[in-house]
Every structure is written in C-alpha cells, then in structure tokens.
Amino acid sequence: MVLGGDAGADGTGWALSGRDAAVDGALAALYGDREAPRPGRDRTAGLGASAPSVVRWLGDIRTYFPSPVVRVLQRDAIDRLGLGALLLEPELLEAVEADVHLVGTLLSLSRAMPETTRETARAVVRRVVDDLAKRLAARTRTALTGALDRGARTARPRHRDIDWNRTIAANLRHYLPGHGTVVPERLVGHARAARSVRKEIVLCVDQSGSMAASVVHASVFGAVLASLRAVRTRLVVFDTQVADLTDRLDDPVDVLFGTRLGGGTDINRALAYCQDRITRPAETIVVLISDLYEGGTRDGTLRRVAAMRAAGVRFVTLPALSDEGTPAYDREHAAALAELGVPVFACTPDRFPEVMAAAIEDRPLPVPNRT
Known part of the structure; x- marks a missing residue:
C-alpha cells in the first residue's frame, strides 16, 4: 500500500491530509525509516519508548483498520520495534487486540511480569482462551462422544443411540410408498462404551518458543478433553525439563501460565515420562505436538516410539496445532517417525477433533x- 508523501521524500508527488495523513502516519510509525530522517520530511517514524505513545498508536490502528489487520500490525510492532517489554504495562495490555500470538508473547514474558500486570495479562489470555473454547469445544465434544459411543452395535439401542442412517438402510424393504416413509422393524444403534475400555489420551506438547500457538491450542483442547468422562486425559509440556500439568486442566489459563515458552527441547525425555505412566497401552493414544528439533537423543526417541507402538499405543505426531500455515520442522526426524508407521502432519485446530x-x-x- 502506498499512501503518499512529498515528491522529494517518497516520490509519489501527492500530499496527504485528514484521515489519509493519519493512516500514513500510523503505518510510518511502524514501517518507516527510524534511523535517519530524510530531508524535507516533517514526520517522524517510530513509536517511542513509552507505553502512552504505544497506547495512542494502538488506538489509531484500531480506528483505521479491521481487527485481522490490527493483529498483524501489533505482531510486527512487537517483532520490529522490540515492544515486548512494554507489554508489561497494564495500560498497554488493556489497549491491545488480543489473539493467540499475543498470548504467546505474554507467556514468554510471564516470569518477568510484575504483580501489577499479572492480573491484566491473565484477563487478556482468558479472553483469547474463552473465544477459542467457544469455537472449538462443542465440535470436539460432539466428535469424540460419537467416536467413544460407537463401540459395539446393538439391536436394542436407546433412542439417542440409534444410528439412523444404518437403521434406514437395514429397513428399506419396509418402505411404504403411499406414506413416503420407512417402517423401522429393526433398529441399529451403538452400545455405550464400558468403563473398562475408557480411552487414555496423552498430549505431549513442546513448549519451545516457536510452538507458542500450538501450546495455546493444546491447552484449550486438553481442558475440553478432560471434561469428557469417557476419556482420561494427561497433559505434559516439555523443553529440556518435563512438567505434568494434568492437575490444572480444569482451567486452561492456569495451564498456560504453568508453561515456560522458550529454551531447548528434549523429546526423548518427555516421551520417557509419558511412557512410564501408560498402564493400558492398547487403550492409549499419545499425541506428540512438536517441531521435532530434538536437543536430546533422536535415536532414543525413535526407539521409545517404536516400543510404545509395539505395545499397542496409537501414536500421532503434529509438527504444529495452529492456523499459521505450513510449519517449520525437522523433516528428517519426521520421515524417521513415518517409517515407524507414525502419522506426521500439521493440523489446524478445526481439524483436531476429527x-x-x-x-x-x-x-x-x-x-x-502426509510427511
């Protein structure tokens, strides 16, 4: 987008006024030359080093641009101008357009966050988490409840357990043309899953800095899965250390503030922790969410995955759980996992329930x- 500037500076030959000049100034503050003012220009680029100036700029861009563009501008401001530290100011946090990327930035700063800012930051994170939960929770519960209930077929299902497509197909010979209906002499449905075959789901999540969006989504899904009585969910996050956040799954915000974004990666160590806590391999699903850049022992990781699969564990690897497009990940490691029969693919949050x-x-x- 080219808005203008004088002929000597920007070469457009157009001078701006009113709203156009204000929009141009807001973009120049972020993308303009902050090192050397050009001759003939009376505008200056940059947001300054104070929270009030940034708050004014945030108000400007919210006025001039739609929310998706505002979020991009905020992200660029944090990256280009080093505004991460200013997010520790409560008045700035109250002015931002909250999204998953901002949550990731806040989590990376959480250990440097003063108490005066912490509650405001939690409120910002909760807004994002609640929005994600509204979008994803119902779909997840529907998909997983249906999958869990489709255990054994029964000819005497309860009304809510009737599989209507199979029931109609089984009774087509009883179609009454005069009434335009099928008489269902035989019902086909699903038996309820027994307690003894309750599934175990282990989410093993890499909390290195590049995985911030995936950590946010995994925390929301972990809380939703934990609310289903028919499954038992464990959430493990790791860098070079391992943290079991299962006892916090009733509140995904608590989960997120229990993570520590950044640092190294030891996948083998994290999987060793998970493997030691699997008691029913045939009923267990392990979902490794990681970009697979192993800082530990790659051969050890592969041997551990092979051992879990041999014991009956269903194993899935997601290099990303986000809407950010094709992720960067260790393709050689991914190919080695694929040779063991482990599906490796990036997954959007909307596809995760399926x-x-x-x-x-x-x-x-x-x-x-497929990798």
Whole structure:
C-alpha cells in the first residue's frame, strides 16, 4: 500500500491530509525509516519508548483498520520495534487486540511480569482462551462422544443411540410408498462404551518458543478433553525439563501460565515420562505436538516410539496445532517417525477433533499433508 508523501521524500508527488495523513502516519510509525530522517520530511517514524505513545498508536490502528489487520500490525510492532517489554504495562495490555500470538508473547514474558500486570495479562489470555473454547469445544465434544459411543452395535439401542442412517438402510424393504416413509422393524444403534475400555489420551506438547500457538491450542483442547468422562486425559509440556500439568486442566489459563515458552527441547525425555505412566497401552493414544528439533537423543526417541507402538499405543505426531500455515520442522526426524508407521502432519485446530475421533476409533486419520 502506498499512501503518499512529498515528491522529494517518497516520490509519489501527492500530499496527504485528514484521515489519509493519519493512516500514513500510523503505518510510518511502524514501517518507516527510524534511523535517519530524510530531508524535507516533517514526520517522524517510530513509536517511542513509552507505553502512552504505544497506547495512542494502538488506538489509531484500531480506528483505521479491521481487527485481522490490527493483529498483524501489533505482531510486527512487537517483532520490529522490540515492544515486548512494554507489554508489561497494564495500560498497554488493556489497549491491545488480543489473539493467540499475543498470548504467546505474554507467556514468554510471564516470569518477568510484575504483580501489577499479572492480573491484566491473565484477563487478556482468558479472553483469547474463552473465544477459542467457544469455537472449538462443542465440535470436539460432539466428535469424540460419537467416536467413544460407537463401540459395539446393538439391536436394542436407546433412542439417542440409534444410528439412523444404518437403521434406514437395514429397513428399506419396509418402505411404504403411499406414506413416503420407512417402517423401522429393526433398529441399529451403538452400545455405550464400558468403563473398562475408557480411552487414555496423552498430549505431549513442546513448549519451545516457536510452538507458542500450538501450546495455546493444546491447552484449550486438553481442558475440553478432560471434561469428557469417557476419556482420561494427561497433559505434559516439555523443553529440556518435563512438567505434568494434568492437575490444572480444569482451567486452561492456569495451564498456560504453568508453561515456560522458550529454551531447548528434549523429546526423548518427555516421551520417557509419558511412557512410564501408560498402564493400558492398547487403550492409549499419545499425541506428540512438536517441531521435532530434538536437543536430546533422536535415536532414543525413535526407539521409545517404536516400543510404545509395539505395545499397542496409537501414536500421532503434529509438527504444529495452529492456523499459521505450513510449519517449520525437522523433516528428517519426521520421515524417521513415518517409517515407524507414525502419522506426521500439521493440523489446524478445526481439524483436531476429527483427528482425535479417528484415533479413538482406530481408523485411518484424516491426513491433509502426509510427511
């Protein structure tokens, strides 16, 4: 986008006024030359080093641009101008357009956050988490409840357990043309899953800095899964250390503030922790969410995954759980996992319920881009 500037400076030959000049100034503050003012220019680029100036700029861009553009501008401001530290100011946090990327930045700063800012930061994170939960929770519960209930067929299902498509197909010979209906002499439905075959789901999540969006989504999904009585969910996050956040799953915000974004990666160590806590391999699904850049022992990771699969564990690897497009990940490591029969593919949050439902039913996964 080219808005203008004088002929000597920007070469457009157009001078701006009113709203156009204000929009141009807001963009120049972020993308303009902050090192050397050009001759003939009376405008200056940059946001300054104070929270009040940034708050004014945030108000400007919210006035001039739609929310998706505002979020991009905020992200660029944090990256280009080093405004991460200013997010520790409560008045600035109250002015930002909250999204998953901002949550990731806040989590990376959480250990340097003063108490005066912490509650404001939690409120910002909660807004994002609540929005994600509204979008994803119902779909997840529907998909997984259906998968868990499709255990055994029964000819005497309760009304809510009737499989109407199969019931109609089984009774087509009883179609009454005069009434335009099928008489269902035989019902086909699903028996309720027994307690003894309750599935175990282990989410093993890499909390290195590049995985911030995936950590946010995994925390929300972990809380939703934990609310389903028919599954038992464990959430493990790791860098070079391992943290079990299962006892915080009733509140994904607590989960997120229990993470520590950044640092190294030891996948083998994290999987060793998970493996030691698997008591029913045939009923267990392990979902490794990691970019697979192993700082530990790659051969040890592969041996551990092979051992879990041999014991009956269903294993899935997601290099990303986010809407950010094709992720960067260790493709050589991904290929080695694929040779062990482990599906490796990036997954958007909208597809995750379908992936988990397929894993629970032990059917082929909906893999959009197989590694």
